[in-house]
Amino acid sequence: MTTSTPEPQQPNTPLTDTNLVENRSKLSKMYQHYVEMKDKYPHALLLYRVGDFFETFFQDAVTVSRELELVLTSKHGGEVGRVAMTGVPHHAWERYTTLLVEKGYAVVICDQVEDSAEAIGLVRREVTRILTPGTLLEEGMLKASRNNYIAAVVIAVNHWGLAYSDISTGEFITTQGSDLEHLTQELMRLQPSEVLFPTNAPDLGSLLRPGETSPSLPQCLPPTFCYSLRSQVPFSQAEARSKLLQKFKLRSLEGIGCEHLPLAVRAAGGLLEYIEDTQKANPVSLQLLRTYTLTDYLIVDHQTRRNLEITQTVRDGTFHGSLLWALDRTNTAMGSRALRRWLLQPLLDLKGIKSRQDTIQELVQNTPLRQDIRQLLRQIYDLERLTVRAASGRANARDLVALADSFSRLPQISCLVEDAKSPFLKALQKVPPILEEIAEKLHAHIVESPPIHLKEGGLIRPGINPLLDERKATVEADQQWIANLEVDERARTGIPTLKVGFNKTFGYYISISRSKSDQVPDNYIRKQTLTNEERYITPDLKEREARILTARDDLNQLEYEIFDALRDEVGSHAEIIRNIARAVAAADVLCGLAELAVHQGYCRPEIVAGREINVIDGRHPVVEQSLPAGFFVPNSTWLGSKETNHRGTEDAEEEGKKSTSSPDLVILTGPNASGKSCYLRQVGLIQLMAQVGSFVPVRSARLAVCDRIFTRVGAVDDLATGQSTFMVEMNETANILNHATSKSLVLLDEIGRGTATFDGLSIAWAVAEYLAVEIKARTIFATHYHELNELASIVPNVANYQVTVKELPDQIIFLHQVQPGGADKSYGIEAGRLAGLPAVVIKRAKQVMGQIEKHSKIAMGLREGL
Numbered sequence: 094m095t096t097s098t099p100e101p102q103q104p105n106t107p108l109t110d111t112n113l114v115e116n117r118s119k120l121s122k123m124y125q126h127y128v129e130m131k132d133k134y135p136h137a138l139l140l141y142r143v144g145d146f147f148e149t150f151f152q153d154a155v156t157v158s159r160e161l162e163l164v165l166t167s168k169h170g171g172e173v174g175r176v177a178m179t180g181v182p183h184h185a186w187e188r189y190t191t192l193l194v195e196k197g198y199a200v201v202i203c204d205q206v207e208d209s210a211e212a213i214g215l216v217r218r219e220v221t222r223i224l225t226p227g228t229l230l231e232e233g234m235l236k237a238s239r240n241n242y243i244a245a246v247v248i249a250v251n252h253w254g255l256a257y258s259d260i261s262t263g264e265f266i267t268t269q270g271s272d273l274e275h276l277t278q279e280l281m282r283l284q285p286s287e288v289l290f291p292t293n294a295p296d297l298g299s300l301l302r303p304g305e306t307s308p309s310l311p312q313c314l315p316p317t318f319c320y321s322l323r324s325q326v327p328f329s330q331a332e333a334r335s336k337l338l339q340k341f342k343l344r345s346l347e348g349i350g351c352e353h354l355p356l357a358v359r360a361a362g363g364l365l366e367y368i369e370d371t372q373k374a375n376p377v378s379l380q381l382l383r384t385y386t387l388t389d390y391l392i393v394d395h396q397t398r399r400n401l402e403i404t405q406t407v408r409d410g411t412f413h414g415s416l417l418w419a420l421d422r423t424n425t426a427m428g429s430r431a432l433r434r435w436l437l438q439p440l441l442d443l444k445g446i447k448s449r450q451d452t453i454q455e456l457v458q459n460t461p462l463r464q465d466i467r468q469l470l471r472q473i474y475d476l477e478r479l480t481v482r483a484a485s486g487r488a489n490a491r492d493l494v495a496l497a498d499s500f501s502r503l504p505q506i507s508c509l510v511e512d513a514k515s516p517f518l519k520a521l522q523k524v525p526p527i528l529e530e531i532a533e534k535l536h537a538h539i540v541e542s543p544p545i546h547l548k549e550g551g552l553i554r555p556g557i558n559p560l561l562d563e564r565k566a567t568v569e570a571d572q573q574w575i576a577n578l579e580v581d582e583r584a585r586t587g588i589p590t591l592k593v594g595f596n597k598t599f600g601y602y603i604s605i606s607r608s609k610s611d612q613v614p615d616n617y618i619r620k621q622t623l624t625n626e627e628r629y630i631t632p633d634l635k636e637r638e639a640r641i642l643t644a645r646d647d648l649n650q651l652e653y654e655i656f657d658a659l660r661d662e663v664g665s666h667a668e669i670i671r672n673i674a675r676a677v678a679a680a681d682v683l684c685g686l687a688e689l690a691v692h693q694g695y696c697r698p699e700i701v702a703g704r705e706i707n708v709i710d711g712r713h714p715v716v717e718q719s720l721p722a723g724f725f726v727p728n729s730t731w732l733g734s735k736e737t738n739h740r741g742t743e744d745a746e747e748e749g750k751k752s753t754s755s756p757d758l759v760i761l762t763g764p765n766a767s768g769k770s771c772y773l774r775q776v777g778l779i780q781l782m783a784q785v786g787s788f789v790p791v792r793s794a795r796l797a798v799c800d801r802i803f804t805r806v807g808a809v810d811d812l813a814t815g816q817s818t819f820m821v822e823m824n825e826t827a828n829i830l831n832h833a834t835s836k837s838l839v840l841l842d843e844i845g846r847g848t849a850t851f852d853g854l855s856i857a858w859a860v861a862e863y864l865a866v867e868i869k870a871r872t873i874f875a876t877h878y879h880e881l882n883e884l885a886s887i888v889p890n891v892a893n894y895q896v897t898v899k900e901l902p903d904q905i906i907f908l909h910q911v912q913p914g915g916a917d918k919s920y921g922i923e924a925g926r927l928a929g930l931p932a933v934v935i936k937r938a939k940q941v942m943g944q945i946e947k948h949s950k951i952a953m954g955l956r957e958g959l
């Protein structure tokens with residue numbers, strides 16, 4: 094972000110930059126205060142409360158007017174003349190602020206903190222909240238089905254620390270690593286809305302919007318995120334550590350696993366300081382910090398996540414058509430967020446995978462149990478976010494009723510799972526009794542449909558607080574007196590059109606048409622004359638009115654205090670609620686996966702030791718759902734097994750008994766659009782789903798756990814980094830060859846297409862050979878280079894498969910079947926014909942191909958040492 098020297102302005106044009114105010118004492122008092130506040134937050138937009146509006150002035154007014162398409166106007170700012178101004182109604186601040194934050198701005202809310210009627214001189218205003226993309230808590234600003242992460246990064250040479258939090262759920266996690274590439278990958282997994290980075294650079298304090306760069310940011314930080322450049326101080330080891338100890342009331346960080354991870358501690362401490370700084374009046378309630386290690390999870394890098402379309406499609410970035418879309422049958426917002434997290438972080442740990450599988454299996458086998466739990470889950474609100482709102486004093490009465498309603502469902506769920514055997518259902522067998530007590534109390538205290546506003550009464554039921562009831566009775570009696578007044582006075586005065594009314598300026602009044610004003614009794618005091626009516630008050634009426642107004646204020650205050658105490662009580666049990674919320678979220682994910690398994694015919698994969706990937710009749714979970722039922726052609730996969738190989742052919746049972754080994758690397762050929770990419774992704778998705786603990790779209794499967802899944806799919810120019818198609822392809826391939834192990838699954842869809850045919854073919858050959866011979870990674874290599882089929886005759890752990898088509902005289906029928914053997918034709922010219930290339934071009938292409946085939950003889954031969 095750059096700051097430029099402002100241009101001098103014409104004398105009569107409104108000031109659009111605080112830096113243009115040469116003598117601040119010439120500003121009126123309110124603007125002097127505004128400018129003082131603005132100095133403290135030069136990189137944020139300052140929304141300043143003036144009466145019923147939040148107003149922005151000077152440069153902020155210009156920005157807000159441009160970004161929100163609001164009228165830019167001006168106001169008198171004292172002796173300096175007019176000042177640029179854009180305002181939004183105060184009750185709609187959330188809507189406008191959300192738009193600004195979504196555009197990557199930080200917004201500072203400077204609100205009135207005293208009643209303007211009681212203020213002596215300038216109304217006191219203070220910063221009550223700073224909103225940045227990563228620190229949102231307001232319900233309307235967050236997406237229910239995904240976490241809103243804020244991350245902090247500390248880099249020391251080649252090592253890094255990364256802490257992240259979703260303050261709307263209280264999740265707070267840290268880790269440390271030694272390869273900057275891993276840091277990039279973690280950030281890409283998390284997709285944080287904001288990343289803090291400590292620096293001493295001059296642009297300290299800036300919030301860089303996506304795409305904006307700064308020399309302070311190291312290359313490994315992807316430019317697609319918002320970055321907050323923060324001071325180094327809170328990120329220092331001493332500051333950060335003591336901040337964490339103090340926050341979590343600990344004597345050492347040993348118990349949470351990061352005492353010896355200085356970079357993780359620095360990132361977490363710096364993040365905590367920022368979170369507290371932005372929340373001001375209502376400190377956020379965070380869970381105890383947790384430490385994790387990257388090696389605890391299956392590594393799925395960003396390219397692979399993208400290629401396998403885990404959370405969004407490659408083509409247009411939509412959720413519809415992604416794996417998450419195909420698998421999500423959850424019934425709660427917590428479950429939906431958890432499923433996303435699980436898919437982005439599959440497991441390596443066999444025990445973890447099996448306990449998820451056991452739970453799904455129990456739910457698949459017990460349909461009434463599954464359906465009853467799902468029915469109850471639908472009635473459970475977002476416990477995670479509601480709890481944070483209660484604990485940070487932000488929940489309204491509807492939030493507390495939602496919590497109470499949800500707590501009341503928990504004992505019903507626990508009854509349902511009373512006899513359950515699997516770990517995730519057992520976790521719901523015991524509901525902490527305190528939650529039932531809280532639910533009862535909340536239901537007893539708060540009315541069934543409370544209003545949104547907390548300070549206007551109508552929250553608390555009668556019979557809860559004698560003082561409250563007494564005051565309510567007095568107000569009601571006085572209101573009744575006023576209600577009767579109209580009837581009584583009509584009788585007394587004999588004026589049938591007499592009315593009692595109320596307005597904000599005069600309060601209650603008696604209205605009489607002017608023609609009858611001569612019949613007005615002596616005790617009426619005239620207050621206002623309109624065209625056709627006279628308005629009067631009486632001392633009695635004013636006395637009642639004063640009593641009602643004061644009593645109503647007291648009443649509302651008392652109701653608020655009772656509510657506030659209830660909210661605090663709920664907040665004080667945040668930890669207990671969170672534990673149950675976690676259990677509910679997991680149960681929801683697993684119920685959803687079980688439901689999916691039943692409806693889509695998924696099976697439990699057998700997770701085995703070793704390197705085997707053995708799938709009988711696998712299907713692509715997303716493509717299958719997009720096609721009419723029964724249209725998807727299942728295909729089997731056999732990789733990496735040294736022993737029994739049970740194949741998915743007709744005589745599977747027979748073959749299953751044979752003791753043959755399956756290849757490590759498969760060369761997959763087949764015409765365009767025959768289904769190679771689909772098959773490749775299907776294998777990756779089945780493996781990933783299995784490591785999430787889900788059932789998978791197969792007839793049966795034996796799968797060993799992978800340490801990483803790599804994909805290299807398609808060819809796209811990376812315009813953002815200015816890299817050519819071929820360079821992107823080579824970078825990705827290099828990354829695979831440098832990191833894959835014999836426990837990895839590598840899925841390659843075309844290598845070497847972006848360069849001259851022979852260069853491309855040579856690279857493809859060498860890459861395949863290296864993967865099979867040196868790394869022995871389980872690999873499927875889809876290619877149009879049939880020459881690669883020769884590799885199988887030279888290298889023993891390589892096999893050829895093809896996606897078959899049926900060739901008719903004037904068309905090709907796609908069978909989408911993967912079978913042993915290599916395709917001898919690519920049908921590329923045929924595909925061109927189908928796409929509508931002119932007949933003369935097709936004819937000529939066939940001639941040229943004939944010539945090339947006649948003269949070309951490529952002999953790969955043996956690699957040295959083979």
Ligand SMILES: Nc1ncnc2c1ncn2[C@@H]1O[C@H](COP(=O)(O)OP(=O)(O)OP(=O)(O)O)[C@@H](O)[C@H]1O
Pocket residue numbers: 716724725726727728763764765766767768769770771772909910
């Ligand atoms: N097993 C299958 N059953 C039914 N339809 C399939 C199957 N596999 C693929 N398809 C359909 O065929 C279309 C083309 O598949 P895919 O993109 O995988 O072909 P491809 O061989 O990779 O083509 P290209 O070589 O041009 O990239 C898919 O969009 C899908 O609808």
